[in-house]
Amino acid sequence: MTPSLEVTDGAVAIGGRPILRGIDFSARGGEVVALLGSNGSGKSTLIRACMGRLPLTRGEIRLFGVPLARFHDWRRVGYVPQRTTAASGVPATVWEVVASGRLARRRWLTPLRRDDRTAIAHAIETVGLLHRRNDEVSTLSGGQQQRVLIARALAGQPELFVLDEPTAGVDLHSQHALSDTLREIIARGATVVLVAHELGPLESLIDRTVVVRDGRIAYDGPPQPGDGMAAFHSHAHPGEGEPPDRQPLGEGGPL
Amino acid sequence: MNILAYDFMQRALLAALLTGLAAPAVGTYLVQRRLALLGDGIGHVAVTGVALGLLTGQAPVLTAIVVATLGAILIEVIRARARTSGDVALALLFYGGIAGGVLLAELEGGTARLHEYLFGSIATASPADVWATVGLAIVVVSVAVGMSPQFFAVCQDEDFAAVQGLNVRLYSVAMSVLAAVTITIAMRTVGLLLVSALMVVPVATAQQIARGFRLTLATAMAVGTLAAVGGVTTSFYADVAPGATIVLLALAVFVATWPIGAAIRYRRRLVEPFEEPDAIAVRTEHQAAESHPHEHDEYCQHPAVVHGDHVDYVHDGHRHAPHGDHYDEH
Ligand SMILES: Nc1ncnc2c1ncn2[C@@H]1O[C@H](COP(=O)(O)OP(=O)(O)OP(=O)(O)O)[C@@H](O)[C@H]1O
Numbered sequence: 107m108t109p110s111l112e113v114t115d116g117a118v119a120i121g122g123r124p125i126l127r128g129i130d131f132s133a134r135g136g137e138v139v140a141l142l143g144s145n146g147s148g149k150s151t152l153i154r155a156c157m158g159r160l161p162l163t164r165g166e167i168r169l170f171g172v173p174l175a176r177f178h179d180w181r182r183v184g185y186v187p188q189r190t191t192a193a194s195g196v197p198a199t200v201w202e203v204v205a206s207g208r209l210a211r212r213r214w215l216t217p218l219r220r221d222d223r224t225a226i227a228h229a230i231e232t233v234g235l236l237h238r239r240n241d242e243v244s245t246l247s248g249g250q251q252q253r254v255l256i257a258r259a260l261a262g263q264p265e266l267f268v269l270d271e272p273t274a275g276v277d278l279h280s281q282h283a284l285s286d287t288l289r290e291i292i293a294r295g296a297t298v299v300l301v302a303h304e305l306g307p308l309e310s311l312i313d314r315t316v317v318v319r320d321g322r323i324a325y326d327g328p329p330q331p332g333d334g335m336a337a338f339h340s341h342a343h344p345g346e347g348e349p350p351d352r353q354p355l356g357e358g359g360p361l
Numbered sequence: 362m363n364i365l366a367y368d369f370m371q372r373a374l375l376a377a378l379l380t381g382l383a384a385p386a387v388g389t390y391l392v393q394r395r396l397a398l399l400g401d402g403i404g405h406v407a408v409t410g411v412a413l414g415l416l417t418g419q420a421p422v423l424t425a426i427v428v429a430t431l432g433a434i435l436i437e438v439i440r441a442r443a444r445t446s447g448d449v450a451l452a453l454l455f456y457g458g459i460a461g462g463v464l465l466a467e468l469e470g471g472t473a474r475l476h477e478y479l480f481g482s483i484a485t486a487s488p489a490d491v492w493a494t495v496g497l498a499i500v501v502v503s504v505a506v507g508m509s510p511q512f513f514a515v516c517q518d519e520d521f522a523a524v525q526g527l528n529v530r531l532y533s534v535a536m537s538v539l540a541a542v543t544i545t546i547a548m549r550t551v552g553l554l555l556v557s558a559l560m561v562v563p564v565a566t567a568q569q570i571a572r573g574f575r576l577t578l579a580t581a582m583a584v585g586t587l588a589a590v591g592g593v594t595t596s597f598y599a600d601v602a603p604g605a606t607i608v609l610l611a612l613a614v615f616v617a618t619w620p621i622g623a624a625i626r627y628r629r630r631l632v633e634p635f636e637e638p639d640a641i642a643v644r645t646e647h648q649a650a651e652s653h654p655h656e657h658d659e660y661c662q663h664p665a666v667v668h669g670d671h672v673d674y675v676h677d678g679h680r681h682a683p684h685g686d687h688y689d690e691h
Pocket residue numbers: 120121125143144145146147148149150151152188
């Protein structure tokens with residue numbers, strides 16, 4: 107079966123500075139992969155490259171087996187970018203922001219269909235913001251805005267769900283709600299790639315963890331107990347080597 | 362003196378109507394992208410275009426549209442290449458555009474004719490000018506409104522829009538070109554130096570009273586139309602250049618809506634539902650309000666705000682929920 111997302115020997119440079127090197131990374135259909143690593147290790151850079159927002163200087167990325175340059179079926183992908191706010195120059199309502207998650211499924215110059223509206227309402231309900239749907243996003247708290255971004259990606263009913271720190275600033279109650287939501291879409295066969303510093307309630311969903319360190323993959327394998335804190339650890343003691351059971355995996359990694 | 366008895370006034374009013382619709386429509390996207398001054402930048406570049414037309418004997422509308430579009434694309438390219446210095450690039454075009462325009466106009470023999478384009482003039486627009494304006498304005502308004510879901514997404518979050526399969530760079534350039542065309546349409550009515558005001562002030566006004574993006578867009582277009590048509594009419598009777606009248610009228614509407622906006626925002630915040638009590642977090646201990654002679658009900662003047670499954674009455678910084686014979690502090 108072709109992986110939903112596959113990076114082979116990927117390298118990314120920003121402004122000429124190499125950030126990611128020798129990245130081999132994949133997520134199979136139905137798999138839930140957690141990307142871990144300390145601040146600045148390159149998690150977001152890897153995600154952005156996978157979403158086609160940063161060019162590779164080497165290697166290849168495939169989405170559902172199709173090279174990124176030729177991939178056009180974006181309705182299959184849901185993306186929650188790492189953001190501190192969902193606000194913009196002209197305040198938009200929660201409903202409007204979430205509705206933009208249906209764009210890949212809409213044709214030009216056509217109004218929203220009924221299934222679009224159902225999906226939008228369902229996504230807003232899932233993140234528990236139905237009572238705020240007509241409020242301007244800028245009047246919500248940081249964690250609520252993060253939930254709006256999650257709803258926006260959910261609205262597109264994606265098969266591959268990529269979340270960059272979806273739980274940052276989100277309270278425990280909503281993290282449980284997100285975990286339930288993810289469980290639901292995983293049950294439908296979706297693939298999930300998520301970046302997190304603390305996995306919290308999401309921990310039980312994870313099939314595999316990938317640790318990024320200084321722009322390279324430092325670990326790729328089954329989740330280890332306490333992985334939720336892995337990022338903290340490598341951050342607190344940068345001098346320490348990897349524990350022997352957490353050696354980097356070569357080409358023969360679990361694909 | 363009937364304003365509609367004059368052919369040129371009929372044309373001027375038609376042009377004003379469409380300009381008033383088009384400028385705020387495009388302006389909403391510029392404000393959304395926090396590029397409110399882009400219109401000003403392109404307007405200044407268009408000055409060079411007009412002067413070029415006057416010097417070479419071409420139609421100034423034509424040369425202005427070409428130069429303004431090139432300028433708009435240039436700004437977009439600079440913005441994409443060097444993210445940090447976007448406003449510096451804008452400033453360079455500002456100065457280059459106006460200096461180039463004045464220089465070319467002086468070569469042609471003076472800046473008198475340029476003046477018409479800088480501050481607007483209604484009586485001198487030829488029928489051909491007006492029909493070109495009408496055609497272009499209809500195109501601008503249709504694109505800006507018809508493609509609003511796409512433009513909205515690109516302005517809101519470029520990364521997300523790209524992952525929805527939208528060609529973000531193409532849409533950005535399209536928006537800049539729309540802005541350039543709008544400015545050229547508007548220059549006969551408002552003038553190049555003030556056109557940006559008609560793109561931005563109605564949007565600022567709409568933000569006072571409208572909630573959400575779509576409502577802001579529609580309200581801004583209504584305010585823009587009101588200001589443009591009202592300004593042209595006033596300038597006809599008062600015999601002054603229309604540009605300043607239109608902008609002052611738009612500003613007057615803004616000032617008039619300010620207190621309304623403040624009241625709406627205050628009211629909205631007051632009655633906004635409180636967050637539902639957290640299901641997991643331990644509920645704060647039951648705390649009864651101290652002596653409370655007043656009795657809250659649906660007729661008392663205190664705002665009744667939804668709080669989960671009940672209602673809190675708000676007064677003096679307290680939230681009081683009825684509970685049996687007393688009130689709880691929430
Ligand atoms: N736009 C940029 N310009 C220059 N350098 C950048 C840019 N974006 C990221 N970098 C660099 O790339 C490296 C990786 O950044 P990245 O955002 O991928 O980290 P991260 O793992 O997502 O961190 P965090 O946990 O803080 O989100 C950092 O050293 C950062 O300085």
